[in-house]
Amino acid sequence: MIAYLVRRCLGVAGVLLAICAVTFVIFYLLPSDPASAACGKTCSPQRLAEVRHYMGLDQPVWRQFGDYLVGIFAGRDLGSGPHALHCGFPCLGYSYDNALPVWDLLMDRLPVSASLAVGAACMWLVLGLGAGVTAALKKGGLLDRTLMVGAVATASLPVYFTAVMLLYGVVRVGGLLPYPTYTPLTGDPLGWAANLLLPWTALALLYAAMYARQSRSSMIEAMAQPFIRTARAKGMPRHVVVVKHGLRSALMPVLTIFGMDLGALLAGAVITESIFGIPGVGRLFYDALQRSDQPVVLGVTLLAAFFIVLANVAIDLLYAVVDPRVRN
Amino acid sequence: MTRHTRAMSASLGASLALALLGACTGNADDDGAGRHQRPGVSTGTVIGGTPVKGGTLTVLSDQDFAHLDPARNWVMPTMDFGSRLLYRTLTTFKSSPGKVGSEIVPDLATDLGRPSDGGRTWTFTLKPGLKYEDGTPIKAQDVKYNVERSFAPDLAGGPDYAQRYLAGAKDYTGPLQGRHLDSVKTPDDRTIVFQLRRPVAEFSYTVTLPTFSPVPASREKGVQYDLRPFSSGPYRIDTYERGKKLVLVRNTHWDPATDQVRKAYPDRIVVQQGLKRGQIDDRIIASSGPDASAVEWSDMDPASIAKVLPRPEVRKRLAAEQTGCTDMLALNTSRAPFDNLELRQAMQYAVDKSAQVTANGGPALNDIATGYLPPSLTGVRRADFIYGRSTTGDVEKAKKLLAEGGKPDGFPATITVSTGDKTRAEALQQSLSRVGVRLQIQTVDPSVYYDTIGDTKHAPDMAISGWCPDYPSGSTFLPFVFDGRTIREKGNQGNVSQFRDKAVEKRMDEIAAMSDATRANQAWIDLDPSIQRKSPAVPLLWERKPLLAGDNIAGAFGHPVWTGQFDFAVIGLKDPAKSQG
Numbered sequence: 001m002i003a004y005l006v007r008r009c010l011g012v013a014g015v016l017l018a019i020c021a022v023t024f025v026i027f028y029l030l031p032s033d034p035a036s037a038a039c040g041k042t043c044s045p046q047r048l049a050e051v052r053h054y055m056g057l058d059q060p061v062w063r064q065f066g067d068y069l070v071g072i073f074a075g076r077d078l079g080s081g082p083h084a085l086h087c088g089f090p091c092l093g094y095s096y097d098n099a100l101p102v103w104d105l106l107m108d109r110l111p112v113s114a115s116l117a118v119g120a121a122c123m124w125l126v127l128g129l130g131a132g133v134t135a136a137l138k139k140g141g142l143l144d145r146t147l148m149v150g151a152v153a154t155a156s157l158p159v160y161f162t163a164v165m166l167l168y169g170v171v172r173v174g175g176l177l178p179y180p181t182y183t184p185l186t187g188d189p190l191g192w193a194a195n196l197l198l199p200w201t202a203l204a205l206l207y208a209a210m211y212a213r214q215s216r217s218s219m220i221e222a223m224a225q226p227f228i229r230t231a232r233a234k235g236m237p238r239h240v241v242v243v244k245h246g247l248r249s250a251l252m253p254v255l256t257i258f259g260m261d262l263g264a265l266l267a268g269a270v271i272t273e274s275i276f277g278i279p280g281v282g283r284l285f286y287d288a289l290q291r292s293d294q295p296v297v298l299g300v301t302l303l304a305a306f307f308i309v310l311a312n313v314a315i316d317l318l319y320a321v322v323d324p325r326v327r328n
Numbered sequence: 329m330t331r332h333t334r335a336m337s338a339s340l341g342a343s344l345a346l347a348l349l350g351a352c353t354g355n356a357d358d359d360g361a362g363r364h365q366r367p368g369v370s371t372g373t374v375i376g377g378t379p380v381k382g383g384t385l386t387v388l389s390d391q392d393f394a395h396l397d398p399a400r401n402w403v404m405p406t407m408d409f410g411s412r413l414l415y416r417t418l419t420t421f422k423s424s425p426g427k428v429g430s431e432i433v434p435d436l437a438t439d440l441g442r443p444s445d446g447g448r449t450w451t452f453t454l455k456p457g458l459k460y461e462d463g464t465p466i467k468a469q470d471v472k473y474n475v476e477r478s479f480a481p482d483l484a485g486g487p488d489y490a491q492r493y494l495a496g497a498k499d500y501t502g503p504l505q506g507r508h509l510d511s512v513k514t515p516d517d518r519t520i521v522f523q524l525r526r527p528v529a530e531f532s533y534t535v536t537l538p539t540f541s542p543v544p545a546s547r548e549k550g551v552q553y554d555l556r557p558f559s560s561g562p563y564r565i566d567t568y569e570r571g572k573k574l575v576l577v578r579n580t581h582w583d584p585a586t587d588q589v590r591k592a593y594p595d596r597i598v599v600q601q602g603l604k605r606g607q608i609d610d611r612i613i614a615s616s617g618p619d620a621s622a623v624e625w626s627d628m629d630p631a632s633i634a635k636v637l638p639r640p641e642v643r644k645r646l647a648a649e650q651t652g653c654t655d656m657l658a659l660n661t662s663r664a665p666f667d668n669l670e671l672r673q674a675m676q677y678a679v680d681k682s683a684q685v686t687a688n689g690g691p692a693l694n695d696i697a698t699g700y701l702p703p704s705l706t707g708v709r710r711a712d713f714i715y716g717r718s719t720t721g722d723v724e725k726a727k728k729l730l731a732e733g734g735k736p737d738g739f740p741a742t743i744t745v746s747t748g749d750k751t752r753a754e755a756l757q758q759s760l761s762r763v764g765v766r767l768q769i770q771t772v773d774p775s776v777y778y779d780t781i782g783d784t785k786h787a788p789d790m791a792i793s794g795w796c797p798d799y800p801s802g803s804t805f806l807p808f809v810f811d812g813r814t815i816r817e818k819g820n821q822g823n824v825s826q827f828r829d830k831a832v833e834k835r836m837d838e839i840a841a842m843s844d845a846t847r848a849n850q851a852w853i854d855l856d857p858s859i860q861r862k863s864p865a866v867p868l869l870w871e872r873k874p875l876l877a878g879d880n881i882a883g884a885f886g887h888p889v890w891t892g893q894f895d896f897a898v899i900g901l902k903d904p905a906k907s908q909g
Contacts, residue, residue: 031783032776036819040402040485042808045816047491050481050501083482083504083550098392098570099551108569172610179611181600182572277390277603279572287391287571287602290775 004320012309019305021065023298028061032292034096055096068093068298092302093295097288102299105284109268110303112182113280116203116272117265119196121258123204128211129254133247135212136219147212155209163202163275170198180276199276203269207261211254218250225249256315263311267304374425375645376882379900383907385594385881386618388608389601389625392571397554398538399477400486404796405625407538408890412590412897413563413576413597415541418452418471418520419532423589423897425649425885430704430800432532433588436466436542436560440532447527447843448495452535454518459581460544461559468520470542472512476503478539482551487537487798495523504550529845533799536889562592574599593883593900594907605629613642615879621907623881623894628874630689636876637692645879647894648872649886652704653796654697654805655688657756657866658781658824660789665741670733672863676715677726680759684868687755693874697867700809701856704888705802705849714860726763738764743790745769746777752792782820792868793824796891801845802852807836810859827864880906 035052036043043051052058056067067076071091078085078094085094085101092102131151135144154162170176180198183191222228223246231241268282277283281300288296393406398415401407411417420435422428434440437452444451458466475490477483480502491497495511503509511523528534547558556565562584563576576597584592609632611619628636628646636642659666659675666672685694696719699706716722730736741760745753750771757767770788772780781791797804808814812828820826835855842848860867873892877884882902886892901907 030776032779033819036779036782038484039819040488041821042488042814043484043816043819044488044491047481047484047488048816048819051484054481054484078551083548083552085551097394098554100555100570167607172614175616178617179603179607181603275604277607279602283602284571290773292775 001320005317008313008316012306012313015309016302016305017069020069020298020302023301024061024065024068027292027294027297030292034292034294037292038096092299095288095293095296097291097293097296102295105296106281106299106303109279109281109284110266111184112278113268113273113282114266115185115192115196116199116269116278116280117262119193119200120203120207120265121262123200124207124211125258127204127208129215131208131212132215133219133242133250135216136223136250137242139220144216148216151209151212153209154205155213157206159202159206159269160271160275162205163199163272166198166202167275180278182278182280196278199269199272199278202276203265203272211258214257215250215254218253219246222246222250255318259311259315260308263307263309264304266307267300373885374882375647375877375884376880376902379591379593379882379898380902380904381593381900382595383621383901383904384596384598384618385899385901385907386622386878387597387599387625388603388611388619388622389599390603390605390608391626392601393574395485395554396557396568397483397486398541398543398557399474399480399483400554401538402485402487402798404889404891405893408887408893409896410557411536411538411541412561412895414557414559414561414565415538416458416560416587417538418535418540420536420589421887421889423591423887423895426888429888429895432536435536435587435589436471437535441535443531443843447529447531448524450522450524450528450531450535452520452522454520455586456518457583458560458586459583460542461564461579461581463581464544465517466542466560467517467544468514469517470544471520471540472509472514473503473545474541474543475512475539476500476509477543477548478502479509480504483553487539489534489537489798490539493522493524493526493528493531493534495525497525503545504548527841527843529843529848530799530801530803532845533801536799562587562590563597566596571602573601590897591883591900593898594904597896599625606632609635609876612645612876612878618908620878620880621901622878623884623899624876628876630693633689633692633874642876645877645881647875647877647884647886647892648693649888649892650695650703651796651871651873651891652702652800652888653794653871653891654700654702654867655792655794655869655871656697656700656809657868658791658793659863659865660787660791660824660826661828661864662784662787662826665733665735665739666789668733669863670729671735671739673715673861674726674729674733674763675760675765675866676860676863677722677729678760678763678765679756679866679868680720680762681868682719683755683759684752687752688869688871689874693872695870695872697870699856699860700865700867701802701805701853702797702870704800705797705805706853706856714857721759721762723762730763738766740766740768741789742768742770743792744777744781744788745771745792746774747771748774749792756790778821779819781824782816782818784815784817784820784826787820787824787826791824793865795822799889802849802855803840806852806855806859807840810864811836825864827862829859829862829864832859832862 035048035055035057039048039051073089075088075091087101090103094101131147135147138144171179180195183195185192228245231245268280268285270282270286273280273282274286285300394403395401396410398410401410416436418437419432419440422431422433436454438455442451454468460466478486478490479500500509513521542560555568559579562579562582564579566575566577568574578595605626606629608624609628612622612624613635636646659672661667681696685691688694698713743753753769757769760767781787795805795809808822810823810827811833815823815826839848839851873886875894880902883898883900884894887895
């Protein structure tokens with residue numbers, strides 16, 4: 001088991017390194033020049049060279065990449081002299097745009113994106129599993145068909161459509177909620193929830209539809225297994241059969257995709273955050289892309305990759321515990 | 329179109345669009361063509377009357393400030409915000425809509441500066457009793473220190489006029505390593521003397537830039553000064569979470585008796601950042617609760633205009649001053665086909681400028697440009713109509729010039745625009761097809777637009793490009809846009825046409841050396857048509873900056889110098905009790 005864990009962790013490091021390298025190269029190939037952007041509207045060649053040197057962009061790309069990797073563990077200095085900035089472990093560099101350490105920016109925005117992701121996840125699990133299991137138990141009936149048609153319809157609506165519709169209906173015409181302005185959970189829990197209700201709903205509707213379809217089919221599959229028949233034959237009450245035996249085994253594939261989805265969302269829901277004006281990691285990413293702020297883009301990409309890879313490992317470990325065969 | 333589809337396209341459009349230009353100068357009494365088409369939006373007038381002291385003013389923004397550090401602040405609306413609220417400069421602009429707003433008055437200084445040595449030396453004296461937010465006195469040395477900071481490569485991005493004008497500054501790289509600049513002298517705590525490389529007639533205007541505001545050396549924090557500039561103005565920073573929220577509170581050490589411009593009506597100013605553009609418009613139009621005491625930071629979404637103009641009670645809360653920027657179609661003069669004068673001149677007649685107005689938000693937000701210099705720089709008189717008065721072009725004359733240029737059947741040409749300007753490129757494509765010019769459109773993301781067209785070796789034949797003067801003087805416009813010596817191989821900005829003309833450059837140097845500001849300004853105005861005759865670019869639009877103010881806002885108008893941004897010196901509330909906090 002320990003050897004398996006070590007192997008997996010090395011794999012994670014490899015994936016992150018590859019993503020880091022690819023992002024670096026993509027930015028290197030782009031026509032944008034961060035030094036020229038930082039230098040201002042007009043900039044003499046001499047000054048541009050000074051700025052480029054200060055930003056470390058006069059180094060060859062492999063050297064910049066090496067410095068970045070070493071910097072993650074050993075820390076780095078930006079500039080020299082009494083006002084040089086030092087960023088310690090884990091140093092992901094500084095934003096070209098505002099000279100804030102990328103790590104601080106990420107940690108500042110992460111609670112916002114986590115609030116969005118976790119709240120939405122709770123909503124879609126309840127909605128999706130509820131609809132899926134109900135449909136599976138009433139397979140072929142009117143309720144099943146209604147739920148599934150509804151799920152297909154909702155899943156086919158892109159989030160930027162649902163989000164804008166929700167804003168229009170609930171806020172602009174209905175006046176039921178104010179325009180969302182993110183409020184931290186710690187200051188005002190009620191305001192936090194009220195302001196996130198719409199973004200949660202927009203995201204949850206999309207995911208709930210997919211989860212309803214997924215859980216319906218796994219539930220149908222599970223309920224057709226011989227052990228269910230056995231359990232029924234033994235005279236177990238229906239709710240015990242459904243929940244303890246059917247749902248439990250049907251949950252496994254659902255949890256697999258849930259881990260991945262939550263992992264991806266933790267690193268920011270770019271569209272949802274942009275439409276609702278939520279200052280999360282996704283919004284940070286969007287703004288950084290607009291300004292060619294490469295260190296921030298790289299930081300968010302790594303964070304996203306980290307969460308997704310982490311979710312994968314967690315799921316695999318869960319499998320490994322349940323099923324010793326996957327350990328090899 | 330139904331209401332909700334409009335709301336939707338507004339929100340979608342906002343995520344794609346990105347304003348490429350800063351914004352604005354207002355000129356209420358220009359005699360422009362097309363004035364009759366303009367619906368009655370508030371230009372040259374003050375929204376909401378005179379404010380009452382107190383309350384919280386909210387600013388709703390879709391973005392963070394690029395830089396609040398006065399040495400690095402070179403985005404017009406942010407220069408307005410910074411120099412009206414947080415730092416005072418040696419001189420500043422009057423707080424008034426229309427032309428009066430481009431006039432300067434002393435701010436930190438007692439007068440507009442005293443030139444000597446034929447305009448090569450400028451002396452300013454600081455008013456007595458000026459204080460920072462901690463009550464310590466503002467010294468002439470602190471103004472010198474911030475001027476020096478603007479040379480540091482670490483603190484890049486700010487106005488570069490100090491680097492252009494100061495003597496002996498060639499290899500100077502800022503004070504962070506302890507070196508100082510000999511050409512700025514401070515004989516005592518209240519006197520500062522600038523020694524320039526050449527006569528600069530309009531130096532009184534130059535020192536309105538945030539570069540010429542005080543930063544005490546003891547407050548130096550390098551790049552992190554951006555997060556918390558030390559205040560010499562009427563407000564100080566309470567909290568600033570970049571990209572989220574900025575809160576300003578009163579600086580109790582600011583003395584209104586020393587300040588003839590800033591009124592500082594609100595007790596607090598809260599800037600809420602990272603919101604969505606279309607939603608900001610909707611909130612301010614609705615003006616419910618605290619939104620009534622809010623103004624918007626960025627241009628109103630063009631899609632919102634249909635929600636505003638038909639409703640008089642909302643329309644009167646819309647400011648739409650001219651940005652003072654000129655939007656142009658740059659022709660790449662470095663190679664065929666536009667190394668040919670006749671073919672370039674043909675484009676002046678071939679372009680349908682009315683179609684550009686329509687594609688860019690309509691006549692409420694645009695005037696047709698008839699010259700390179702914006703009306704704010706030319707005064708009441710507009711530049712001559714070199715290429716006729718038709719706003720839709722003159723196909724016959726264009727064809728004749730094409731024939732003279734050896735291309736009677738037209739030619740293929742490339743144009744690069746940012747994604748937000750695609751409709752405008754299509755309108756150009758259509759109007760140029762009338763004379764056989766087949767335009768091939770390439771769209772690029774706004775974030776890489778200027779780098780793409782600024783790569784001179786791979787530059788397209790045409791590009792939409794604009795320039796905004798830094799203060800009302802032709803010296804901040806034509807030399808940046810048409811001086812061939814400013815062209816850089818990569819990251820080329822300003823002279824997108826790559827226009828190199830010895831006669832024009834010689835004349836620019838002559839005008840720059842004039843010691844009489846009025847004469848120099850007239851010379852710039854006269855140079856404009858002679859450059860137009862050489863046709864390096866087709867002037868297209870003088871845009872306006874549309875900004876909405878809430879129902880409870882008073883004293884709001886677009887300031888003519890800062891691209892039409894609301895003047896934060898005098899904005900306030902009708903009823904402070906209605907605002908929250």
